[in-house]
Each structure stands twice: as structure tokens, then as C-alpha cells.
């Protein structure tokens with residue numbers, strides 16, 4: 001039976017050290033022969049475009065597997081940038097470290113081994129320290145980074161959607177809050193915005209520093225509790241872009257509903273087929289449609 005480390009000789013044979021694009025191609029090719037739970041080339045390219053428009057300085061990933069998405073993200077950070085990865089499986093984390101180093105982006109990546117729910121506070125401390133070290137006027141927070149996005153299709157669309165939502169929330173507030181109906185059972189927009197603003201203020205008071213980009217790609221029922229924990233730690237703030245894979249299939253219970261309910265996330269679904277099939281799993285539905293949710297927190 002294959003072990004995660006069996007991929008290493010393949011990558012070394014197919015790619016030169018420091019050539020991140022060739023490393024990614026080698027991993028994509030490996031996925032055509034062996035089960036590979038990476039986000040893959042199609043969804044990866046979609047997120048590349050978002051990242052290229054966002055120009056993040058500080059990013060966080062939960063669910064790193066062998067480092068494929070981490071390499072894609074880290075190569076878009078500049079030299080002073082930081083990607084913190086949380087990976088539960090120590091074998092995967094060990095291989096990811098080697099692949100990320102081999103791709104030449106290891107200096108920008110810190111991998112924490114453990115569950116997202118356990119490691120988020122440590123990630124928040126590392127990220128807050130990195131923000132402190134950033135020179136004045138530079139890396140000044142997620143809002144600055146998100147504002148840098150210009151012509152990019154997805155990010156520009158989210159920014160326009162956020163402006164519409166803000167106007168809608170302001171109109172609802174002006175009308176006494178009664179007009180803002182976000183769906184059955186959702187509080188009025190005014191109430192939701194106030195709750196979100198309160199959470200952001202509490203997180204800021206606790207010393208939290210928001211990331212520019214948060215990528216969720218781990219256990220699907222963990223997306224919602226881990227996003228809630230990241231919000232409470234101040235890791236998600238004004239301008240943070242949150243991407244979450246597999247929100248259609250297998251789906252992440254309660255996750256999209258939470259984004260809608262908070263009322264301060266502009267969200268779009270980037271449709272693509274599920275990135276891997278599992279013919280050996282009798283419960284798996286082959287060739288299913290899926291999507292990555294990309295959200296801009298305002």
C-alpha cells in the first residue's frame with residue numbers, strides 16, 4: 001500500500017528544486033495514477049486568479065495534505081509573506097514540509113500539526129506576531145490587501161457585491177431594520193451587521209490580527225465550527241477572503257447558511273467537478289458537480 005512519502009521520489013524526478021510550477025505539475029500527474037486529495041489543477045487555477053488579484057501578505061490554510069494548495073498559495077506571497085498551514089495527519093504534514101521546501105517556498109510557510117480546532121489559537125498568535133513585525137504602512141491588514149484587487153473578475157465581483165450589501169444594510173437600518181429579510185429565520189440585516197461588528201470589535205480587543213486569505217479544505221463538518229473559531233480569534237476581519245472547497249459535494253453542513261446569516265460576507269460559488277473520484281468507496285457518487293465558495297468579509 002502506498003504511503004504519503006512515496007510521492008517524494010516522483011516529484012524529485014519530475015521537477016527541479018525551486019521550480020514550484022513543475023512541482024505542481026508533478027503532483028497533478030501523480031493524481032492521474034494514484035488517489036490524491038489535492039484541490040487539483042482546475043479549482044487551483046480559479047483560486048490562483050483570486051490570489052493574484054488579492055495579493056495576500058498573510059494567509060491561513062486548514063487541511064494541507066501533501067502541500068499542493070500550500071505551494072499554489074505560497075508562491076503568490078512575496079518574500080515577506082506568511083502562510084500558516086494546519087494539518088491533522090503527521091505523515092501528511094511531514095511530506096508537505098518536504099514538498100513545500102523542494103518547491104522553494106518553504107521560508108514563507110509554517111505548518112502546525114493537529115486539528116484546526118486545536119491549533120487555531122497558536123496560528124492566531126503566530127499571525128499576530130507576523131503582523132506586528134510588518135513595517136509600518138506595509139501589510140497593514142486584510143482590508144488593505146483586498147483593496148489592492150482591481151481588474152480581477154471574481155474579487156472585483158465580490159467587492160461590488162459587498163458594496164450592494166452595505167447599501168442594503170444601510171437602507172434596512174434607515175427603515176428601522178424591519179426591511180432586511182435575508183431568509184427564513186435570519187435576523188434583520190441591522191441586527192446581523194451589529195452582531196458581526198460586535199464580534200469583530202471583541203476579536204480586535206483580544207489582539208487578533210486578520211489574515212488576508214483563509215482556505216478551508218479539511219473535514220467538511222469542521223468548516224463551520226472552525227470558521228466560527230477563526231472569527232472569534234480575530235483571524236477573519238474586514239477584507240479577509242475565505243475560500244472553502246467542496247461546499248456542494250460532499251458539502252459542508254451549515255457553512256453557506258452561516259455566511260448568509262452573518263450578512264457581512266459577499267460570496268460566490270466557483271463551479272467545477274469534484275477534484276477526485278473514489279471508485280473504491282461504495283458511498284461515493286462518481287463525477288459529481290462541486291464548487292469552491294469564495295467569500296469577501298466586509
Ligand SMILES: C[S@@+](CC[C@H](N)C(=O)[O-])C[C@H]1O[C@@H](n2cnc3c(N)ncnc32)[C@H](O)[C@@H]1O
Nearest residue numbers: 038039063065068069088089115116217218219
Ligand atoms: C482534501 S485534503 C487537503 C488538500 C489540500 N488542501 C490540497 O489542496 O493539496 C484534507 C486534509 O485535511 C486534513 N484534515 C482533516 N481533518 C482535519 C482537521 N480537523 N484539522 C486539520 N486537518 C484536517 C487531512 O488529514 C487531509 O490531509
